[in-house]
Each structure stands twice: as C-alpha cells, then as structure tokens.
Amino acid sequence: xxxxxxxxxxxxWGAASGQGRVYQAxxxxxxxxxxxxxxALRPVDQVAAPPGLLNVPDHPLFIGRSxxxxxxxxxxxxxxxxxxxxxxxLGGVGKSTxxxxxxxxxxxxxxASPVWxxxxxxPASLQAGLAALATALQxxxxxxxxxxxxxxxxxAWLTCHHGWLLVLDNVTTPADVEPMLRRLLTGRVLVTSRxxxxxxxxxxxxxxxxxxxxxxxxxxxxRVATGSNAASGLEGAAELADALGCLPLAIEQxxxxxxxxxxxxxxxxxxxxxxxxxxxxxxxxxxxxxRTIARIWRITLDxxxxxxxxxxxxxxxxxxxxxxxxxxxxxxxxxxALPAATSTPTRRRRWRLFRSRTxxxxxxxPAITDATTLTDALGLLAxxxxxxxxxxxxxxxxxxxxxxxxxxxxxxxxxxxxxxxxREQATVLLNQAGPADVDDPAGxxxxxxxxxxxxxxxxxxxxxxxxxxxxxxxxxxxxxxQNQGAITRAIAYFERALTTKERLHGPDHPNTLASRNNLAYxxxxxxxxxxxxxxxxxxxxxxxxxxGADHPSTLTSRNNLAxxxxxxxxxxxxIPLYQANLADRExxxGDDHPSTLTSRNNLAxxxxxxxxxxxxTPLYQANLTDRExxxGDDHPDTLTSRNNLAxxxxxxxxxxxxISLYQASLTDRExxxGPDHPDTLNSRNNLAxxxxxxxxxxxxIPLYQANLTDRExxxGPDHPNTLNSRNNLAYxxQTAGDLxxxIPLYQATLTDRExxxGADHPATLGSRNNLAGxxQTAGDLxxxIPLYETTLTDRExxxGANHPATLGSRNNLAxxxxxxxxxxxxISLYEAALADCxxxxxxxxxxxxxxxxxxxxxRGELG
Numbered sequence: 132x133x134x135x136x137x138x139x140x141x142x143x144w145g146a147a148s149g150q151g152r153v154y155q156a157x158x159x160x161x162x163x164x165x166x167x168x169x170x171a172l173r174p175v176d177q178v179a180a181p182p183g184l185l186n187v188p189d190h191p192l193f194i195g196r197s198x199x200x201x202x203x204x205x206x207x208x209x210x211x212x213x214x215x216x217x218x219x220x221l222g223g224v225g226k227s228t229x230x231x232x233x234x235x236x237x238x239x240x241x242x243a244s245p246v247w248x249x250x251x252x253x254p255a256s257l258q259a260g261l262a263a264l265a266t267a268l269q270x271x272x273x274x275x276x277x278x279x280x281x282x283x284x285x286x287a288w289l290t291c292h293h294g295w296l297l298v299l300d301n302v303t304t305p306a307d308v309e310p311m312l313r314r315l316l317t318g319r320v321l322v323t324s325r326x327x328x329x330x331x332x333x334x335x336x337x338x339x340x341x342x343x344x345x346x347x348x349x350x351x352x353x354r355v356a357t358g359s360n361a362a363s364g365l366e367g368a369a370e371l372a373d374a375l376g377c378l379p380l381a382i383e384q385x386x387x388x389x390x391x392x393x394x395x396x397x398x399x400x401x402x403x404x405x406x407x408x409x410x411x412x413x414x415x416x417x418x419x420x421x422r423t424i425a426r427i428w429r430i431t432l433d434x435x436x437x438x439x440x441x442x443x444x445x446x447x448x449x450x451x452x453x454x455x456x457x458x459x460x461x462x463x464x465x466x467x468a469l470p471a472a473t474s475t476p477t478r479r480r481r482w483r484l485f486r487s488r489t490x491x492x493x494x495x496x497p498a499i500t501d502a503t504t505l506t507d508a509l510g511l512l513a514x515x516x517x518x519x520x521x522x523x524x525x526x527x528x529x530x531x532x533x534x535x536x537x538x539x540x541x542x543x544x545x546x547x548x549x550x551x552x553x554r555e556q557a558t559v560l561l562n563q564a565g566p567a568d569v570d571d572p573a574g575x576x577x578x579x580x581x582x583x584x585x586x587x588x589x590x591x592x593x594x595x596x597x598x599x600x601x602x603x604x605x606x607x608x609x610x611x612x613q614n615q616g617a618i619t620r621a622i623a624y625f626e627r628a629l630t631t632k633e634r635l636h637g638p639d640h641p642n643t644l645a646s647r648n649n650l651a652y653x654x655x656x657x658x659x660x661x662x663x664x665x666x667x668x669x670x671x672x673x674x675x676x677x678x679g680a681d682h683p684s685t686l687t688s689r690n691n692l693a694x695x696x697x698x699x700x701x702x703x704x705x706i707p708l709y710q711a712n713l714a715d716r717e718x719x720x721g722d723d724h725p726s727t728l729t730s731r732n733n734l735a736x737x738x739x740x741x742x743x744x745x746x747x748t749p750l751y752q753a754n755l756t757d758r759e760x761x762x763g764d765d766h767p768d769t770l771t772s773r774n775n776l777a778x779x780x781x782x783x784x785x786x787x788x789x790i791s792l793y794q795a796s797l798t799d800r801e802x803x804x805g806p807d808h809p810d811t812l813n814s815r816n817n818l819a820x821x822x823x824x825x826x827x828x829x830x831x832i833p834l835y836q837a838n839l840t841d842r843e844x845x846x847g848p849d850h851p852n853t854l855n856s857r858n859n860l861a862y863x864x865q866t867a868g869d870l871x872x873x874i875p876l877y878q879a880t881l882t883d884r885e886x887x888x889g890a891d892h893p894a895t896l897g898s899r900n901n902l903a904g905x906x907q908t909a910g911d912l913x914x915x916i917p918l919y920e921t922t923l924t925d926r927e928x929x930x931g932a933n934h935p936a937t938l939g940s941r942n943n944l945a946x947x948x949x950x951x952x953x954x955x956x957x958i959s960l961y962e963a964a965l966a967d968c969x970x971x972x973x974x975x976x977x978x979x980x981x982x983x984x985x986x987x988x989x990r991g992e993l994g
Contacts, residue, residue: 175284176291178268184245186267187234187298188227192354192383195347196229199338203233203321206336207296208242213315219327220340221516221528222428223380226323227300229340233321234298243296243319251299251322254307261285261311286311293317303434305329325431328514339516342528345369348377352396355386367396374400376454376529407537428534431515432544441508443544446517447553448560449527450535451591453583457525461560462505536591554592555600561585562604569610572808578611594627602631606646609653614809616850618657618888625650639677641684644670648691658892658929660699667692681719683726686712690730693737700934702741709734723761725768728754732772735779740935742976744783751776765803767810770796774814777821786825793818807845809852812838816856819863828867835860849887851894854880858898861905870909877902891929893936896922900940903947912951919944933971935978938964942982945989954993961986 199218206216218226237243247267249260262281266273268288272281289295295318302308302324312320312333322335330337343351349372353365375381385399394402435442449457509525512518519526536554538547564581566574585608592601609624629646636643647670654663671692674685689712696705713730720727731754738747755772762769777792797814804811815838822831839856846853861876881898888895903918923940930937941964949957965986968979 175288178288180245180268180292180295182244183238184247184267185235185238186263187231187238187246187248189235190228190231192351193228193232194351194354195343196225196232196340199229199340200233200236202336202338203229204236207233207237207319207321213312213318213320215312215320215322215330215333215335216338217322217324217330217333217335218338218340219324219330219516221342221378221531222325222431223378223530224340224342224516225379226325226340228379230298230300230321230323234296237296244294246296246298248298248300250301251308252301252303257299257307257311258282264288286314289318290314290316295319296321299323302326305333309333325515327516342377343379343382345372345377348372348375348379348382351379352382352386352389355383356389356396358390365396367400371396371400374403378528378530381530407533428517428531429542429544431517435511435515435517436544439504439508439511441504442512442517443549444553445505445508446512446527446531446535447544447550448557449518449525450532451554451557451588452527452532453587454529454532455524455526455583456580457527457584458564458580459509459520459523459525461564462509462525551596554588554596555598557588558598558600558604561588562600562607565604565607565611569607570614575611575614578608582608582611589624589627594630597627597631599631599635602628602635602642602646605631606649610649613653613656616846616852616887618653618851622650622653622657625653639673641678644673644677644684644688647673648688651695652691655695655698658888658894660695660930664692664695664699667695681715683720686716686719686726689715690726690733694733697733697737697740700930700936702737706734706737706741709737723757725762728758728761728768731757732775736775739779739782742782742972744779748776748779748783751779765799767804770799770803770810773799774817778817781821781824786821790818790821790825793821807841809846812842812845812852815841816859820859823863823866828863832860832863832867835863849883851888854884854887854894857883858901862901865905865908870905874902874905874909877905891925893930896926896929896936899925900936900943904943907947907950912947916944916947916951919947933967935972938968938971938978938982941967942978942985946985949985949989949992954989958986958989958993961989 203216203218207214218229220226231248234243234246234248238246245264245267247260247264249257249264251257251260258278259282262278262285265276265281265285265288268285272284276284289297297318297320299308299320299322302322304324304326306329308322309332322330324330327337327339342348349365349368352368352372353359356365356368371385372382375385385396388394389396389399432443432446445462448462509518509520513520517527517531535545536550537545538550539545540547561581561584564577566577568574569578585604588601589605597605605624606628609621609628612618612621612624625646629643629650632640632643632646647666651663651666651670654660654666667688671685671688674682674688678685689708693705693708693712696702696708709730713727713734716724716727716730731750735747735750735754738744738750751772755769755776758766758769758772773792773796777789777796780786780789780792793814797811797818800808800811800814815834819831819834819838822828822834835856839853839860842850842853842856857876857880861873861880864870864873864876877898881895881902884892884895884898899918899922903915903922906912906915906918919940923937923944926934926937926940941960945957945960945964948954948960961982965979965982968976968982972979
C-alpha cells in the first residue's frame with residue numbers, strides 16, 4: 132500500500148469542477164472522475180479550522196505526573212519550527228493518558244487549536260487519522276476524495292498553518308511517522324510509543340514514563356473502585372497497588388473490577404495469587420477487553436519476535452528473577468554450552484564433614500550464538516521498555532514478569548513448554564552463578580547479590596516442579612543463609628531441598644542422605660535438638676544400611692550424631708560414640724586422614740565439656756602436632772586446633788599459656804584468613820574472654836567493643852555471633868561493676884535474640900539467665916527471681932531436666948532465693964540440684980562442687 136505521506140510513483144489523482152475532466156495519457160490506465168463543489172478547491176492555506184476542533188479522548192481520573200506535564204508544556208510551547216515530543220514507556224504505564232491530559236489542557240487554555248488525536252500504531256491507521264482530520268476541516272470532502280488524497284490534504288494543511296497540536300498515539304517505530312514529520316514546517320507534535328529509541332533523529336524531546344508513585348497508585352485505585360474523590364480509606368489498597376507494581380492500567384482494571392464485583396482489595400489480591408492467568412486477562416464489564424495486562428504486551432512481543440526470536444526467550448528467563456538488579460553477567464552464561472553435570476563441593480562444618488554430590492542434568496540453552504546477539508536482544512527489549520538496562524544490571528517490571536510466567540497455550544509467547552524451559556534455564560543460571568565454596572567468605576558478597584533472585588525463583592516455582600538442580604541450588608543457598616545466621620530461612624530451604632531429593636532420588640540415595648544431614652545440622656544450630664537428634668539417628672541408620680558401616684559418609688554421620696548428643700549435654704552418649712568413631716576412622720581412613728584428625732578434636736572437646744581435662748588437654752596437644760605435620764602450620768584446621776588447645780588451658784586455669792596461645796592464634800588468623808574472616812573474629816572474642824578471666828578488663832573490654840563493631844559491620848547486627856558479642860560485652864561490663872551499661876545491653880540482647888532466634892533458642896534462654904544475674908547483682912531480686920524461675924521452666928521444657936544449662940539454672944535460682952532470705956526454698960532446690968549434678972555430671976565436676984559448696988553455706992546460714 133502507498134503511504135499517505137509519500138507521493139506515488141505511478142498514477143495521479145485529479146479533481147475538476149462542473150463537467151471538467153483530468154486525463155492521464157499512456158497505456159490502458161483507467162482515469163478516475165471526481166466531481167467537487169467549487170468551495171472544495173480552495174487552497175489549503177485558505178482553509179480555517181473550525182473553532183475548538185478537538186477529538187482527544189477524555190481521562191477524567193488522571194492523577195499525578197506533574198513533572199512530566201511541566202516538561203511537555205515547556206517544550207511544546209517553545210517557539211520555532213515544528214516541535215516534536217515523544218513520551219515512551221512500558222505498555223499500560225499511562226502514556227496515552229498523559230498525552231490526552233496535556234492535549235486537553237492545551238485546548239482549554241487556547242495554546243493550541245485545533246488539537247487532533249490519531250491512533251498511529253500502523254501506517255494504515257495513521258493515514259485514516261489524517262484523512263479524518265481533512266474531513267473535519269472540510270466536511271464536504273468526506274465523500275469526494277479517496278483516503279490517500281484526504282491524508283495528503285491534511286498534511287498540506289498542517290504544513291501551511293500553525294498553532295495546532297497533533298497527537299500520534301502508540302507509534303510503533305519512528306520510521307512510520309518520520310516521512311510525514313519531515314514535511315511539516317511548523318506546529319506541535321506529541322508522540323506516544325513503547326519504543327524509546329530513534330526519536331533523536333527527529334530532534335524530539337523524549338520523556339520516559341515510569342509507574343506511579345505508591346501514594347498516587349493508591350489514590351487512583353481508590354477513586355476507580357469507590358467513585359469517590361477521597362484519596363484514602365480503602366483498606367488493603369496499598370498491598371494491592373504494590374502487588375500490581377503501581378502500573379496504571381493494572382490499577383485501573385483492578386479498581387473497575389472491585390467496583391463491579393463488590394470485592395475488597397484483599398479478596399482481589401487472593402484471586403490474583405490463586406488464578407493469575409485469569410485475572411491478568413480479565414477486564415470489568417464495559418472496559419476494553421483487548422486492553423488487559425496479558426494482551427497489551429503480546430503486541431510488542433509479536434513485533435520483537437519477528438526481528439529477534441531470542442527476545443521472548445530472554446524475557447521468559449528474566450521473569451523468574453527478582454524485578455530489580457539482575458546482573459547482566461548472569462545471562463552471559465547463555466553464550467556457552469551448559470555443562471552436562473556439576474558437583475556440589477565438599478560441605479564442611481566445625482564438627483562435621485558430609486559430601487553431597489548432586490549432578491545437574493543436561494540443559495538445553497536458547498539459540499544464542501554470540502555476545503552480540505544477546506546484547507542486541509537485550510537492547511531491543513530495553514528499547515521497547517519491556518526491561519530497563521544499565522551498565523551492570525537489568526530491571527523488569529514485576530507485572531511483566533508475572534504475565535511472562537503464566538502459561539497460556541493460545542499465546543505463542545507463553546506456551547507452557549516454553550515457560551517450563553525458561554524456569555529451568557533460570558535455575559541453571561542461578562546455580563552456576565553461585566560461588567563453588569559456599570563456606571568461603573570471599574564468595575559471600577556474590578551470594579548476597581544472588582539471594583533475592585533465588586528467593587524469587589523459589590517463591591514462583593511450585594515445589595512439585597523442583598528439579599535436581601533446584602534441589603541443589605536450594606541446598607547451597609540454605610548453607611549460605613546458615614553461615615549468615617539466618618537459621619529459620621535456611622531450614623525452610625533445607626526442608627524443601629530434602630523433599631525434592633526424596634521425590635527424585637528416593638529416601639536412600641546418597642544425595643538424599645546428605646540433604647537429611649544438612650537439615651539435621653540446621654535444626655541443631657537452631658537449638659531444636661528434638662528434631663535434630665532423631666534426624667541424625669535416621670540418617671546414620673540409613674547410611675549404615677545403604678553405604679555400609681565403614682563408608683566415609685557413614686563415619687561422618689556417626690560423628691554428627693555424637694555432636695548432636697554433645698550439644699544436648701548428653702555426654703554419656705556423645706563420648707562413647709566419639710571414641711568408637713575415632714577408632715573406626717583410624718582403622719578405615721588412617722591416623723593422618725583429615726577426618727580422623729577431626730574426630731580427635733571432637734573427642735577432646737567432649738572431654739573438656741565433661742571437665743575431664745586430664746584427657747582433653749593431651750588430646751588437643753597431640754591433635755595440634757598432627758595437624759601441623761599433616762596439614763601444615765597455616766591450614767585453617769591447624770589454626771582451629773591451636774584455638775581449641777588455648778581453650779583447654781583456659782578451662783584448666785592456666786591463663787598464662789591460654790592467653791599466649793590465643794594471641795598467636797589471632798595473629799595467624801589475621802595473617803592467613805584476613806582481619807574480617809569469621810574465624811578471626813572468633814579468635815578476637817576468645818582472647819578478650821581470656822583477658823576477662825584473668826581480670827585484665829582494661830584489655831578485655833576494648834577488645835570486646837572492637838569485635839562487636841566488626842561483627843556488626845561484617846556479619847550484620849542480627850547474626851548469632853554478633854548477638855554473642857553483645858552478650859559478652861555486657862558480661863564484661865558486669866564484671867567491671869558497670870551495671871549501668873551491662874543491664875541495658877543484656878536487655879537489648881535478650882530482645883534481639885527473642886526476635887532473631889526465637890524465645891526457646893538455647894542462646895535466648897542464656898540471655899534470660901544472664902539478665903536475671905545482672906538484676907541480682909544490682910540487688911533487684913524482685914525482677915531477678917521471676918526471670919530465673921521462667922528460665923528454669925523453659926530450660927527444663929526445651930533442653931531437658933538433665934542438661935548442664937538446666938542444672939545451672941537450678942543453682943542460680945536457689946542462690947537468688949538464698950539472697951532473698953528464703954532459705955527453705957533455697958536449700959530444697961540446692962539439694963535437688965546437687966543430686967542431679969552428681970548423677971549427671973559426677974561428683975568431681977566443677978558445677979557439682981559449686982552446688983555442694985552453695986548448699987553448705989545455705990545450711991550454715993540456716994543454723
């Protein structure tokens with residue numbers, strides 16, 4: 132078809148008055164004969180526009196956009212030749228509404244006349260809009276001239292007149308309107324388009340339109356839903372506006388649906404969550420059914436797919452990420468073949484080592500041949516405002532993502548198979564992007580950047596669709612969260628990973644056993660030993676049955692179960708299991724195997740917990756010597772052995788050797804691991820504790836203060852180790868007699884532990900006990916005794932009656948009763964505590980001796 136604003140190369144049209152004719156010579160061409168009234172032949176420069184000529188659609192609920200309106204008004208009122216402004220943005224963001232509001236304002240103020248609106252999404256619609264302008268200027272031409280001629284006459288009129296405003300709405304590309312615009316000499320043109328590039332060739336002002344601010348989106352939703360001018364009062368409006376990403380079209384459609392169906396925003400949001408495929412493609416009665424969220428972007432994607440099919444693939448992959456700050460480097464992996472299989476690196480813990488080898492499955496990659504193709508596809512998506520690019524990241528509107536994730540067998544861009552494939556690709560890319568060693572702090576910044584996108588993928592994926600790679604990704608992410616102290620979130624991902632592996636591999640597969648082990652350890656860190664110990668026991672039983680008693684993973688499982696018993700204070704079961712496991716590792720792996728050395732370390736730790744320093748200290752010394760010989764002086768495990776031997780010296784009261792060894796260990800860790808490594812921070816904390824035990828508070832308190840500052844900076848204010856630092860500093864203040872600083876710090880630590888770890892976590896119970904002790908030291912028994920009583924009750928319920936911490940609570944409560952002069956209850960509780968200590972810990976344990984001495988004093992006071 133010939134364009135409305137380009138002269139045809141073949142054929143002419145003509146007009147004659149009365150009986151006159153126009154002839155075209157040559158060949159067998161047919162000649163059209165047109166009869167016009169004489170007044171229709173006036174030159175276009177003599178045709179005046181009817182007063183107030185306006186055909187702009189009305190948008191009575193226009194809200195906000197003051198900055199954009201001001202820019203348009205200032206630019207389009209500037210003097211000179213033809214002035215063009217282009218408003219671009221995502222489909223549904225309100226470009227047409229903004230243009231209509233400006234156009235009506237210009238007409239009302241008299242700044243522009245006539246004001247003519249043309250839907251210009253195709254050359255044909257542009258031609259029809261121009262022809263309509265010609266007939267509005269001269270109605271007598273309506274039946275007299277063909278469409279092409281009318282469009283040409285309209286352009287001729289615009290060229291000869293000034294003061295007019297032409298709105299070209301929804302232009303697909305500048306090339307569609309450039310020939311016409313270059314013919315104009317004066318006037319004002321306002322273009323709206325989803326395409327944001329190419330307008331500079333027309334010297335146009337470009338205005339990118341974003342979504343509404345939250346308050347304006349809420350205002351719009353409320354007004355559409357209630358018909359009221361009130362900008363507030365619709366309960367749940369904020370949550371719904373946020374879920375819709377403050378996109379005006381989505382807001383308007385939701386408001387109209389609320390009004391029609393009598394729904395609340397909360398009810399609509401529930402429908403949106405449960406049936407997104409329906410709600411994103413549904414408009415209220417009387418609305419334009421073709422202007423739904425699901426359909427407006429299909430037009431853009433149709434256009435992009437014709438140019439670069441990869442754009443659809445990329446948008447579907449990006450739909451599974453979080454909306455903002457998607458690293459562009461993630462997509463670079465699509466330029467190379469994905470590996471057929473990868474392995475989860477060895478997972479190491481302070482007391483445990485469990486290997487998990489989870490192979491990935493081959494994954495088909497989109498047809499990307501080089502970086503240029505990928506860059507071009509991203510550029511096209513950005514040009515049409517489907518995504519936003521900067522040098523390093525990609526941003527996608529959450530509604531674009533939501534629609535791109537919803538399968539529709541009738542939409543070629545959202546076929547269920549394509550969406551499933553995109554989800555698998557996103558999972559593979561995120562798994563590849565995660566650093567191999569999750570326990571290495573050097574990779575933690577990368578994990579932090581990945582975490583929002585992994586969370587988004589997990590949130591939007593039905594667990595029933597989790598793949599082998601999903602299970603692997605979630606397991607590794609859970610380990611990172613665990614390292615960051617986010618135990619509750621870690622447990623949720625460990626549980627989901629285990630469910631996936633049980634479904635895909637079966638309950639006895641080695642990968643499933645590894646996943647079960649990781650979940651058990653997370654429960655242990657959370658203080659939930661009631662779940663941790665049975666899970667460790669189940670894992671050990673399965674390992675023995677499936678792998679055999681001497682398999683390395685079975686030995687690891689046995690070690691981990693012993694460690695769980697140790698955490699529970701059940702040393703009568705922990706020590707024999709550690710001893711047996713050490714003997715098995717020596718026999719199976721050899722005396723110098725790293726796992727054997729780990730077993731020796733763990734057995735020594737159990738002896739120290741039992742106050743059996745005669746066996747603990749020599750074992751620590753031998754283990755340090757062995758690790759220095761086998762692993763080297765600077766190996767992290769060797770540094771750990773050095774730290775643990777220092778702890779044994781401290782427990783034995785040999786503070787001189789303890790402090791010397793702690794100082795050397797800290798120096799080594801700073802040199803080898805760096806000053807900010809978590810193990811280095813632990814060394815600093817331990818050295819401060821040794822100074823405090825030695826009564827050197829002048830060195831202990833500043834070291835505690837500095838370590839707390841470092842942990843807050845490196846680990847965050849809510850990390851369990853940071854909370855430990857806060858507690859330790861409070862204890863140092865208390866030891867120094869500075870209760871004015873100790874008590875508020877204890878109170879804040881207890882509040883934080885309750886919030887972060889939960890009311891029943893062992894560390895939270897410890898904080899409650901410590902705060903009670905500070906109140907007692909301050910002579911405030913009215914607050915100390917109820918807190919001690921609550922702590923004892925909670926420890927009996929959570930840890931059990933025989934746990935060492937529970938026995939300590941009994942002693943502390945008895946001491947508070949004694950301080951309050953209630954010797955009857957104090958002696959009774961001391962007697963019960965002594966009997967339990969002798970039975971559980973033995974007669975020579977320091978706690979047993981302490982309780983015995985306290986009982987004797989109380990009896991003496993009673994006379």
